[in-house]
Amino acid sequence: xxxxxxxxxxxxxxxxxxxxxxxxxxxxxxxxxxxxxxxxxxxxxxxxxxxxxxxxxxxxxxxxxxxxxxxxxxxxxxxxxxxxxxxxxxxxxxxxxxxxxxxxxxxxxxxxxxxxxxxxxxxxxxxxxxxxxxxxxxxxxxxxxxxxxxxxxxxxxxxxxxxxxxxxxxxxxxxxxxxxxxxxxxxxxxxxxxxxxxxxxxxxxxxxxxxxxxxxxxxxxxxxxx
Numbered sequence: 001x002x003x004x005x006x007x008x009x010x011x012x013x014x015x016x017x018x019x020x021x022x023x024x025x026x027x028x029x030x031x032x033x034x035x036x037x038x039x040x041x042x043x044x045x046x047x048x049x050x051x052x053x054x055x056x057x058x059x060x061x062x063x064x065x066x067x068x069x070x071x072x073x074x075x076x077x078x079x080x081x082x083x084x085x086x087x088x089x090x091x092x093x094x095x096x097x098x099x100x101x102x103x104x105x106x107x108x109x110x111x112x113x114x115x116x117x118x119x120x121x122x123x124x125x126x127x128x129x130x131x132x133x134x135x136x137x138x139x140x141x142x143x144x145x146x147x148x149x150x151x152x153x154x155x156x157x158x159x160x161x162x163x164x165x166x167x168x169x170x171x172x173x174x175x176x177x178x179x180x181x182x183x184x185x186x187x188x189x190x191x192x193x194x195x196x197x198x199x200x201x202x203x204x205x206x207x208x209x210x211x212x213x214x215x216x217x218x219x220x221x222x223x224x225x226x
Contacts, residue, residue, distance in 0.1 A: 001075060005031065005042045007056055012037030015058040019045075024057040024068075037061060049077045049104070078161050079103050081110065081153040083169030085138075090173035093142040098125050100134040102155055103163075110134060110155035116174070117148040140174060147174045179206055 007015050014037070016027035031040035044054070054071040079102055086097040100112055112125040112134075125136040149172045156162045184199035196211065 001077060002046055003044045003073060005040075005044065005054070005056070005071070007031060007040040007058065009038050009040070009058050012061040013040075013058040014061065015040040015056060017042065017054055017056040019052060019054060021055055024059055027055070027057060031056075044073075047073070047075045049075050051075070076157075076159055076161060077103070078163030078165065079106060079155045079157045080163055080165045080167050081112075081155065082167050083112070083151050083153075085169070085172060089171075090175040091138070091140050093140050093176050096138040096140060098136045098138055100127060100129075100136070100153070102132045102134065103167075104157050105131055106155045107158050107160065108156060110153060112136065113152045114138075114149050114172075115152075117150075118145075119147075122152070140176065142176050144176055144178050145174065146177045148172075149174060182209075 005017065009015070014033065015031040016024060017029050017031065018027040022028075029042060031042040033040045040058070052073045052075065054073060055068060056071060057068045081103070082101045084099045084101075085091065086099070098112070100110065102110055109127060112127060113122045114125065115122050125138065127134040127136045129135055151166055151170050151172070152164070153166050154162065154164050182198045182200070184197075186197045188195035188197075
C-alpha cells in the first residue's frame with residue numbers, strides 16, 4: 001500500500017523524507033509544495049505489512065537550517081491467498097490436490113469456493129491445515145466438456161481484517177472432452193507385421209496416437225506403439 005504525506009511549515013521551505021534515518025541532503029524523496037512553499041505533499045513507495053518510521057526534514061529557504069520529524073506508520077494489509085493445483089491445469093478426470101497459501105495467520109479457517117464459466121453454482125473446497133498452509137481436493141468427473149473454473153477466497157486475519165484477493169492460481173481449466181473419432185482406418189496384412197493407416201482429424205489438441213493389440217490368452221491390452 002502507498003500512503004499520502006501532508007506537511008505544513010510556517011515559512012517557505014523544501015521538505016524531504018526517507019524511510020531510514022538520514023541527513024537532509026541524503027534523504028531519498030522530495031515532497032511537492034504549493035506556491036507559498038508552506039504546504040508539502042507526497043506519496044510513499046509501496047509498503048509491505050509492518051511498522052515503519054518515516055523521517056521528514058524541511059529546510060528553510062532563507063536559512064541553512066532544517067528540522068527533522070518522525071512519523072510512525074503501522075501497515076496492516078488484508079490477507080491474500082495463492083492457489084496451486086497438482087496436477088496442474090488443464091485438468092482431466094480424477095482427483096486434484098488443492099494447496100492454499102495465505103499471506104498471514106487467520107483468526108479462523110479460510111474458505112475456498114469455485115464455479116465454472118457455464119455454471120455459476122458455488123462449490124466449496126473442504127480445507128485442512130493451520131497457520132498459512134491449507135489443502136483440499138477437487139474431484140473432476142468425466143463429463144466430456146471443456147470449461148473454465150474460477151476460485152474465490154475469503155479469510156480474516158487476527159485483527160479482524162477480511163481479505164478476498166487471490167494473487168495467483170485463481171483460474172483453472174477443465175478438459176475432459178473426448179477427441180474426435182478417427183476415420184478411414186485401413187489395415188494391410190504383411191508377412192511379419194501389419195500396416196495401419198487412417199485419416200487424421202483436424203484437431204491441434206491431439207499430440208499423439210496410441211495403438212493397442214489385444215492379447216487373447218490374457219484378455220488384456222498391451223501398447224505396441226505411440
